[in-house]
Amino acid sequence: MSEESSKRDYRDTVFLPKTDFPMKAGLPAKEPGILARWEDERLYQKLRESRAGREKFILHDGPPYANGNIHIGHALNKVLKDAVVRTQSLLGKDAPYVPGWDCHGLPIEWKVEEKYRKKKLNKDEVPAREFRAECREYAAEWVDVQREQFKRLGVAGEWDKPYLTMAPDAEAGIVTELLKFAETGQLYRGAKPVMWSPVEKTALAEAEVEYEDITSTQIDVAFEIVECPNVPELVGAHAVIWTTTPWTIPVNQALSYGPEIDYVIAEELDDSAERTGRKFLVATDLYESFRQRMQIDGKRERSFATLEFVFGGALEGTLCRHPMHHLGGFYAEPRPMLPGDFVTTDSGTGLVHMAPDHGEDDFDLCKAHGLNPKFVVDADGRYREDWEWLPRTDERSGSVINPKFNAPDGPICSDLREAGALLSASADYEHSYPHSWRSKAKVIYRCTPQWFVPMDKPKEHIFPKTREEKRWEDEGGPHNDAGPISDHPTLRETAMAEIEKTRFVPAKGKNRIGSMVQGKPDWVLSRQRAWGVPITLFVDRKTGEYLVDAAVNARIIEAVHAEGVDGWCEENAAAILGPDYNPDDYEMIADILDVWFDSGCTHAFVLESDNWPDLQSPADLYLEGSDQHRGWFQSSLVESCATRGKAPYKAVLTHGFTMAADGRKMSKSLGNTIDPLKVMEEYGADIIRLWALSVDYTEDHRIGPEILKGVADQYRKLRNTFRYMLGALEGFDEAERVDVSDMPELERYMLSLLGALDAKMRRAVDDFDFNTYTRALVDFMNEDLSAFFFDIRKDRLYCDAPDGLERRAYRTVLDTLFHALIRYAAPVLVFTAEEIWGTRYPEGGSVHLLALQDVPDAEADAARWDSLRALRERVTEAIEPLRREKTIRSGLEAEVTVPASAVPEGFSAADLAELFITGTVTLGDGASITVAKTTDAKCGRCWRLLPEVTEDGDLCGRCETVVAEMDGAA
Template identity: 50%
Template sequence: MSVDYKSTVFLPRADSFPMRARLPQREPETLRAWEDMDLFAKVREVSEGREKYILHDGPPYANGHLHMGHALNKILKDVINRGMQMLGYDAHYVPGWDCHGLPIEWKVEEGYRAQGRDKDKVPVTEFRRECREFADKWIGIQIEEFKRLGVLGNWEKPYTTMSYDAEAQIVRELGKFLVGGGLYRGARPVLWSVAEKTALADAEVEYHDHTSHTIWVRFPVVQAGAPALDGARILIWTTTPWTIPGNRAVAFSPNSTYVVIQVKAAGENDLVVPGERLAVAKDLLEQVAHDAKLTDYEVVAELSAAELEGTVCAHPLRGQGYEFDVPVLPGDFVTMEQGTGFVHVGPGHGTDDWLLARKHGLEIPENVDDDSVFRDNVPLFAGTRIYKPDGKEGDANARIIEVLKGAGALMQQGRQRHSYPHSWRSKAPLIHRVTPQWFISMDTNGLRDKALAAIDETDFYPPAGKARLRSMIETRPDWCVSRQRWWGVPLPLFVDRKTGEPLRDPAVIERIAQAFEQEGGDAWFDSDPKRFLGDDYDPADYEQVRDIVEVWFDSGSTHAFVLEARPELKWPASLYLEGSDQHRGWFHTSLLESAGTRGRAPFDGVLTHGFVLDAKGHKMSKSLGNVIAPQDVMSEKGADILRLWVVASDYSEDLRIGEEILRYQVDAYRRLRNTLRYLIGNLADFAGEERLPESEMPELERWVLHRMAELDSVVREGCRRYDYMTIYRELYHFCAVDLSAFYFDVRKDSLYCDRPDSTRRRACRTVLDKLFDCLTAWLAPITCFTAEEAWWARGGGPEESVHLRTFPEVPAGWRDAGLQAKWDKVRRVRRVVTGALELERAEKRIGSSLQAHPTVHIADSELAEAVADVDLAEICITSAVTVSGEPAPAGAFTLDDVPGVAVVPELAEGSKCQRCWQVLPDVGRDAAAPDTCGRCADAVKHLGVAVG
């Protein structure tokens, strides 16, 4: 009578957690289940009373589908929030959106242009309504795309900068600077977009290669600071010929040496006059001679910087409407990198120039209007244009070069391709032009010092972010907060027509804010000024400002109308997290706004991540055809693959993504999933009474518990330090190497074939249960969908979601460093044995390692001691092992990195057990279970399946 031994083997049952993940199909099902149970609300319920952890969302812009940078940002935020939640905090996440500003206004204008409509003929409030509708549409789309990434947040009640309460609070925040005297109107150079007719913030500017005119221009000396300069001409070089009409000074380096040369001959340059004397920097003389094609010249004098002081030049177009003197002044911004060592100073066209002119009381001309056209009062060039609205060059440069040449002032001209500021929206080149704008002073009320002190009190991840932000604050000019557009929070200012001073009345500001709370910013355009001014002021005495607030002030104020306004949150935030470009954007303006109004930063920590590049390290662009959209990855591979990619990368640097990189993450995911599947399959019908106390467990199980205790520390510390790359690396190694390739491999035989009441099997199943409990929690912040699927596959326990849990408490007593050291040595010996058996299989001398009975020669006493009380046959998955202290025979298998161990593979003696497949001498001795070994015969009889 035969026995069906297969039915007595405890094979894993994991139908509820299939090997094939099918993430693109399963993840949406999980999302629907989360929505049905209102997971976010349940998480809030279980978190009640906990310490708050608030990661404040830096608002993305509501104007298009999400790109991979959005995916990186929001996944990283979600991973951190879920990790802090499972650490035991209340991590309430409120997502938000930036809604005002140029990108949306530009999109609406594009629609007008396509319809042949004139924006200027559309009522302001109608245009603003279309902008609001545009933003609202994209917020709805982006919410669904963010949810698909697995991001858990308060999607029912996000914040937006265009909500009425937000616009009202922005007014109040700006009012604090106004009433405190920090807000003022001034004329100074700003980066101006001709295409968009507005000033731009630094964060709205990007740099692209651009070809500019270059000119070398002579400035005749009319008052010499040193005798050698009498009759000489100072030579300047510039890439912006159009700024020459605005010249009011020449700057030199106070730390350099200068020379006066006499020109004897010039090659092909017929603009050079033989015998003329030119002043240039000594370090740049050879370069100047090469550029100007001077074939013969003589240095007639060498001058220190001090000898240049007191020198005055004439404007190169003197006699044609430019009758003023041009002083020669020291300037720290003058470098010896290129040019002539002298810099022409146009105070209306550059911050350094403006500051130098202010310091010396020079005129600051306003030569250029909003369209980059020279005003009527500019001699020779009135009506000429620098750039056309489409970004192409106008006629101003050519005209100025022509006039300079005719006046004998031009010595050379050329072209140079260099990095030049462009609008990030229209991609058109920008100009520096002086315009009346509203500024927040960096120094009037000590804003700079307050911000720098706040930086010192903030934790930065990575730490280098602190120095970067500090250097920006140390050198930044006053904050320009006005824009000449329509879509945004109106600048809530009334200006006294007689004094030009803004009205600094808190009551007026509050009336404006209350009106905005009811009707939004449109109230500014729809209301009689009397509504805001009240009975104390006559509207006839005041000009109502029609500018809007720059959008970076909007987003810099989010802490006020989100963190402070919502009782479920807290101020300051625990963390601000954005891309590294936000050192000059959201981090920067949030710091300034909060430091100026509250005396500290609105955050305790700042984390920055890099940009997403393609697999070759190139920036993604449609023109290059290298864009990878997160929607495509999710529809093909799943969101958990993207989430793995995020945590597997060093997100403090730029991240690369491509098909091969994603395939690697798919493979890594498969290993993690198979680990969970092994646990689920081998824990079928596991009951509490089967548990075994740690004190009764074999060493191998206690070693696994030790590793779990180590990992628990890694996970907890990594969550606190936002170091998920280390968490992922350690978890992956644990699953792939410690568990799958070792512990699971070793214990598979016990799980399948031992009696269910055996100590070894009970210990293993107890450990597997603890592993499942920990791994599902440790992986939940990272692979949020898969951890949930695994949790549900075992019934989920008393909770309805793995995300309602906290990390399991791991007893400190599980740690055993001595055990770790011992099993490290055991595994080293095992590597030599398995290496020898792999060679035997390759040579087809054995088919399975269970056919082997290797002799292991161990000359290393420490290794011999480590394996002395270990069943090495079980550990090496052979039917028997002989450990010998005798010298190994020639030809024994060795590994170079495990000295002192040699293996001689031999065949095991006995017959093959038809139940466990081990080759053992005692197979067939028990008639009740023929063809089985003693261990299996006992198990079969215990199960009541034996013969007879």
């Protein structure tokens, strides 16, 4: 070879990857343009058309409240839903997505009221129609805002036609469902204690309540025993109760004892240890803690002498008198001591004061003994004006949730102390207490007339029996895990049986919702607010029964269809009732429905509606946060079981909550919130999606600035891997394709890995396991491709002849990999995948119209290759010290000796040098790996150092042949 040729620059003869796909993503600027193109091209509609007639998969969207910008929890939720829909579509299914919004209820009404409060106006003075119109306008504004924010996340769906619970069709649908309850006798009006917000002046559902730790006043109060048939010596003694809600003492009607509990009579001692004659009755097991609480004006503990023990059952028939008996009237009535199986010796005194207005156990026990609620606390949490003690007109009156009202020096404790009944009072009791999750104010149990759905009322089959129900009858009746279900199952039994049939992801969700439904009290449907769907019932003023008339119900539904909730009004009463009924004879219910009833009906007015013909019921999947076991999952289940006898879903998926990077709950006050809108401004939506689909959503998970930086770095690696593939495949056509049987073993091994990945990805789709799905994709692209396959084969790509079998085989596998990986990536990186696909196929339509393809069958000895890759890692580790010392600049300069015993069968020394990317490899007899710098010269084109190259800059045999062919062609 001449000296002139040895100095030639061969860079123009190397086949380097070529692509216009930029390394820098620029997602914040690029993604909105892709979104606009999707809208212009009607991509979602095209997808529906392409999947028409295929097997359906229906994910039913749980409606978020339309009242503010989206937060990171919204982002996670919507991305998960979008991933479900897109991956099911990848499987070739018809998976439509109709988003929805919950538009009624306190979240919106509260915001509208804030406007009035700021102007010092009373919203109750505003006409109801006008107020509701403002609520509707407020909700509509936020629907539009959130819609654009969800779309910006890359969530595809029927955004031009979502469902809104405030749409007249939806409101009429909700009324239709309510009237089904009425027609089948599954509604009753009753007075029970319910959780009530004095601030919001309405009953609350369990799902609207959160628990916070607070410090309360705890008091011990003495009730004088005036009659005790079984233990006469107790007359004159005092039964002691302990409570952390002093405000309930003014409504006390009884005391409860444990029939199986042992009690002790303790007599107070004075400073001289003499008996004072004042005796107290407390549980024996709680005597010591009671004694420690007893103080005299906070100065010292009282001393006691124990006299005798009393078995709880002996307290039957005992009567006490209220400490404020001197007020007369209600307080002069004797207070019976009643047996209660809920009384324990865990804390307190073993005696519980009963206020049926303000406790579930209290209500049930007192009602069983003829003691009824007095309804003395008004909606704002204050006592009635005509109440004997602390009326709202009293200068000492106040809200019962006001700490000052309940304080040791507050009016209740002060009056009890003056009456000689307050034995102890301290504002130091720490415990968990329910609060409204909207106003953050404490709630109370308050007995008011409400509308309920009974959970335990046996009912006939309302709808035609299914084949399964008929089979149950043939086999002796339906069963669930709790045992046989009665011939006429209760709503609770039906719901529990349906839970058993439902798939829960994760599986622990079944136990969670099951325990909640098992212990669920009768469902309180009514709310005393303005913005919501009315309880469209006419109640006979004489009998108290609600009217059930199919013709009247049809007119009710028609009125709501025509005017929305405004159609239920006094002005329309006569027309709705028709000629057979006198409006003066009926009360037109003014309460509205619990918003959980609204959302619980969505399966009826969305999935079964002609408005969205692509949908069907039951849904394949409901997906929400884990708090919805007591919310939407449960209300939907109970509503559907009551009206259809079955669950509205086949599967339920729940995700955990997003926490700050340090594991704490996100809070604006702590400054640790992550705003998804700002993340999209800085990084782009694909980064949020990659984060959301990488975390283990089944548990609580974290996000923070450093976490997002890590996700962005992961994204860059994925993007660059696709960029390499685009460049490496430049100009690839079918004529270049190589059959699998003709491929080198490495290519066949990579196709076998792709086959394993494909199976893993499909399983992950079936399991809704996006953590596994995304991580499997990332690991494959980073570890199997970039760090292994691409690294090894770049020499073949750059330097082999274009028509060489090895290069063609490599490019064939690259093409197969590209088509599989771009499809896997599309549900995760929706914008980037579209950009990648469009770069390779500018006229190829959208990547999101594609379905998964079968990957080629290729067999490879996985264990053999695993062993080789492990050896390759050892070689790399052995070379690294020489690189750090700059003895060599790359593995191509290394002469490596490896133990022959460590080399899998069938790999030659030349194979190993290519796979390890080293100069040469020698098989040795020892057990260690040795590395030395080669003395071979470097090829001027491929830069490999080989014995056949006599001088640096000369060409190896392969490169000489390729260059000669290129020169000849030129």
